[in-house]
Structures are given as structure tokens and as C-alpha cells.
Amino acid sequence: MSQETLMTFAGYGKFFLTLFIFIMFYGYAYSIYKRQRTGERDFEKYSNLVLNDSLDSAPLEPRYKKQNKND
């Protein structure tokens, strides 16, 4: 295969790869705003990770939980 065809292939590859990432990104953006609106998931509560950060305060979403399985 010549350098020329290789470059053409690489060019298309790069274009579609970039397009794919573009779609992923905006899909993600759409999904988080939608999930916030429908109440499926509250993203804004994560701000409290900062405001409530002393070692003896209860974790926002405890990592080691035995009984309470709510998301």
C-alpha cells in the first residue's frame, strides 16, 4: 500500500473517530441534564462533597454499605 492510500485511510479514520467522540460528548451532556430533570439522579448534590468534608461527617454515598441500597 502506498503512502498516499495510507494517509487517506488514516484521514477517514481520524475523521470518524473524532465524530464518534463528538457524539459521545454531546450525548453525555444531554443525558446528564435529562437525568437531572426527570429526577433519576441529582448531580448537584455532589457539591456537598466539599461543603461537608470533615472526617466524622457521614459520607454522601457511603462506599461500604450493608443494608441501604438506594441510588
Place this chain on the structure above:
Amino acid sequence: MFHWLEQRPFFFAVMLFLTVAFAGFVEAIPDFAKASQPVVGKKPFTVLQLAGKQVYIKDSCNACHSQLIRPFKAETDRYGMYSLSGEYAYDRPFVWGSKRTGPDLHRVGNYRTTEWHENHMMDPAAVVPGSIMPKYPHMFTNLADIATAYANANTQKAVFGVPYDKKGMPKLGTWKEAKAQALADAKKIASEMKNQQVKDMVAAGKIPEIVALIAYLNSLK
């Protein structure tokens, strides 16, 4: 899916790395391989010139001088023909610089002489009134590191296949041969200089930094 990812640091890190690395990956392949073919007639640096380039780097000349002429009329009028990729084929590392506190030097060998450099490095403002370049008198007494320059050239030859010792190319040979050749080159430069101390040093078989630096600057054409 993203929620899942955000709670798994390992996979999160992998994803993050791929995102960050993407641009470099795309930019490097496949153009990287074909860049840096030397232009016709381009020769690698001699040992003395390499020692000079090491002085250039040691004193960070590239902090204030570029070696890249852009294709604008104002630049080609001032510095000469714009730079071509192939001219840098043997430049390891590249020394394009990023700031012109002083003028570009990519073709300085075309319009400056040994004598000019000698005076200028000793006291820039005496040659160019108003110059803000520091004086470099220490280059007249410090010795150039020819041994490292030889190692430098030999590494280029052995590791990167730079055509030393080929027909019509600079000869490298053994350390002894290279040292003798560098001294012979240095004598030629010293004969065009006025500084008696430098002449004496070269006559005694020692090569001061200034001689190597001038050899390098004269080779920039």
C-alpha cells in the same frame, strides 16, 4: 454508563487517559515517520561544530534566538530563505527557540564572519550599540567538550544511522582521529581570530568554547 465509570477509579483513569492521549495519537500517525528526510546536500555536523552546538545549548542561546525563518517577506528579506523541514534532519535536539529577544540565527553563517562573532561574543554592545545581550568572556577561557561532542556524533551514527564516515560526509573515525580532526578545524578558525590567548590555547592543543561555537555558527547557512 458514566455514572458507573465515575465510581471506578481504575476504569475512570483508563478512559481519561484515552481521552487525553487521543490527540497525540492522531497527530503522530502516520506523518511522524516520513518527516525529517534530509534535503539534498545536507551534511551532519562535524565534531567541532557539535561541540559548538553543545556550547550554544549550555548557555541557552536558544532562550533568546530562534533558528526558524518563517515564510514571510519581512523574514526572508531580513534573514534569508525560509527554513525547510529537511534542513533540520540532523538536529538533535532541535533549537528553533520560541522567542526573538535577539535576531534569528538559522542562516547566520551567510552574513557574519569569525571575526565578527569573536568581537561580538566578548562585548556585544561594542559591536552593536544598544545591544542587550550579555557578554560571554568565559567562552574564551572555558574549554569545549570535544570528547562529549565525539560521543554525541558517535551516538547519532550508531543509534540513528546518521551518515558519518560515508562518502562525501564528515569523517568521524576513532576518538583519536576525531580529536585530531577537531583540532585541525579549530586551528583554521583560530587563524582568523585576533585574541592571542585563544591562539595560544589552540596552538597548545586546547580548544576554547568560543572556537567551537564559531565553528557551529559559521555552519548555519
Place this chain on the structure above:
Amino acid sequence: MQSNAQLEYDYSVVKLFTFTTILFGIIGMTIGVILAFQLAFPELSNLAGEYGTFSRLRPLHTNGVAFGFTLSGIFATWYYVGQRTLKMSLKESKFLMRVAKLHFWLYFITILLAVVTLISGYTTSKEYAELEWPLDLLVVVWWVLWGVAMFGMIGMRRERAIYVSIWYYMSSFLAIAMLYIFNNMEVPTFFWSGDAPSSLMHSISMYAGTNDALVQWWYGHNAVAFVFTAPIIGMIYYYLPKESGQPVFSYKLSVLAFWGLMFVYLWAGGHHLLYSTVPDWMQTMGSTMSVVLILPSWGSAINMLLTMKGEWQQLQTSPLIKFMILASTFYMLSTIEGPIQAIKSVNAIAHFTDWIPGHVHDGVLGWVGFMVIAGLYHMAPRIFKRELYSKKLMDTQFWLQTTGIVLYFTSMWIAGITQGMMWRAYDDYGSLLYSFIDTVEVLHPYYTLRGIGGLFYLIGFFMFAFNMYKTATSGRVLEREPEYASPMAS
């Protein structure tokens, strides 16, 4: 891992890095001011023989502030923000504690060695990657140690969700690891020296000419991204909400800005090589992506400003909030200025001129410097358990440094554009109007002004150092850790 009431966060490593932030800040910035005055008054370049010239000192300044001051600040804040948002203490793991301490000491030794080797002239000449190969290896070791500490801490966390600040620190770790290794691929020439008595320190780059330039600016630009931008954004996402007691304006926006920044930033390196000999499409890509970069950058900056919504009176009452708000304002300024310079036709004038250091410095003095200073001020009452020593001094420092920055970038804008225009000026007969030295002499007043601006900033930094010292030694002892606003004596 049950939380127990006696357990506390461990700030010993934070304290160590706080100390080096101040130490290397003083060294790096002092050299910076000397350099600035050397350009205005060149005789100053020859006071210390070969060790005092502008060219020898310049790498020392850039490395000192980037890898001495800023990295120390990043590490100090990492060990603070990391512990707190993950809700884990270094006290819980002897292993991680040792790793963190070792990380500090190796780092400290490396930077001290860097000072010695750079001033002796051991440099690879590649900007912000000047250190020679033995030091590069040392850097890799403590970088890996940082990674071990980071992922170890994350692995021990009590909080399931990982806060966005941590993402930024992680990105810094990963990206710099990649960039640093690829740009510092070098071959020590010692091993091919035959019987020549050559230097052990010397190395040459794996890449030649144009390729070397490409890798260098892919690194150089993104070292800026992942030392001067990403972790600093991580800092402001923690310190501003915490100090003001306000939740982040929009966490969703912060997440989107994060991924946007991560994807786009690496492309922009090409804008350092416009009109050079690298392939044309990369130059265009670099230029375009630099403009796109405005979006994620402003996303974060605006998010920060809006966090203060309804609480703007805090700007009057707290100098700390002032530092941070000005920092994000300067972030906005330099992230609009950068893309402007990356436009090809603007770059034709701006490249190689003083506008470029001007741009760098309104970013690093305004954004990075202020944010690191604010972070350290915020941490001081928590790590020393004492009240901040003087609010008045902080206020004075703020205004002095702000004036310094304004003097700095305005003079460099004018200097850069003047010089760029003079280089390309023609007379009526079609010959160049100015010789090069004309374009140097005209800059004298601007160089002087820049030096004065830098001096103001440096004096402000000494005030900061003094204030921190007094806080640590003689501030009023606090009974319990302040929750939001840092207590300060008038």
C-alpha cells in the same frame, strides 16, 4: 474501616509541601525579577560571570516556578483536598504515609539538584524539559510515587463518588506522565563514547528537527495544561466553594467542562509551530482547537464566578475570596488571549515577541499564583490550627500583586505588538524600515515597567511568606477547625 471519632486528617505532608511552595516560590520569582531587569539593564547580566547571564538563569526561572513553586502547591493541595473529599486519612495507612513522605523528599532533592545542574549549564535545551537524563529518571520515580499515593488514597476512600477536583488531579498525573516520558526520550551519549572521556550527563533527543519540535510543543503546551490549568481548576473547585460556603453553581457544568478540556487541550499544541515546517494540517488543527478551547475553559471559569451568586458581598469582606475571584477572572482573560494569539494571522505578528511571555504571565501570576496562594491561605488555619495572622497584610498583598500583574501584561502587550509590527515594516522603496537593534532599543521602557511589575509581585509574595510564617508561629490558637470562611485577625 469504621469511622472513629478520634481519627483526624493528617497534614504532615501538606505542611512539608507548603514549605517548599513558599521556598521555591521565592527562589523562582526572585530569579524572574532579576531576568526582567537584565533585559532592561543588560549590565546586570554580567555580575556573576557565566553563572549570572540571562541565558543561564532563564531555565532556572521557568523550572523553578513551574516545577518548584506550582508543583509543590499542587502536591500540598492534593494531600489536603484528596484526603478531605475522599474522607480518608493518611493516618489510616502506614504504607501510604511512607510513600507520601518519600514522594516529598525525592521531589525536594530533585528540585535542589535541578537548581545546581541548570546553573552549571547541564540542559537539554527543550523548554520546560531542560533537566538532563539522570534527573529525568528521578522525576519519574517520584511521579510514580505520587500516583501510588493518589490511587492508594482513592482506593481507601469512604465516599463512593469521586469529586471533580480529584478528577483534575488524576488527569494531571496521567497526562504529565505520558507527556514527560515521550518528550524526554533521550539517548545518553556516554554509552557510545568509545574511549573518549565524555560527560555522563549529556544526552541527545530521540527525535530530530521537525519531529523533535512537534513532540516538544505537544509536551510544552500541555505541560501548561496539566500543571498550570487542570490541577489549578481542581483547586478552585474545592477552595472557592469551601471558603465561601456556597455549593458549586452547577456540578453538571463542571463535569462537562472537564471532559471537554481533557479532549480538546492536547490538540492545541500545534499553535506553537504556526508557519514552521510541521505539516500544515497540524498547524490548522492546533489553531482551530485553540479557539474551541475557549468553551471548556470558560465553562469552568464562569461556573466559579456564578458560584458566588448572591454572595458577592464576601468579595468585600474576605481577601481570600478576592484572590480566588481575581484568579478565575485572569483565567478567563488568558484563555481568551491564548486563542486570539493562536489565530494564524495574529500569530504571524505575535510569535517570537514579548506578547507571548506577557500571555504566559497573566496566566501564571494571576491565575496559578493567586490560586496557589489562596489555597495555602485557606489551609493554614486548618493545618496549623491557628488564626491567619493579618487580614490587612493580605489585602495589601492582594492590591500590590494585582498592580504588578497589570503592569506586567500591559507593558508586554505593547512591547510585543510594537516589536511584531516593526519587524515587518517596509519603507516606500520596499526595503525593511528598521534594523533588528531598533526593535530592541524601543522596548527599553516596557522592559523597565515589566521589571517593576514583577518586583511588586515579588514583594507581595514576601508578604505572603511572612504572613504564613507568622500564622504558623504566633497566630491565635483555634479551638476547633473552622467550617467555611478562614478566620483571620485584622
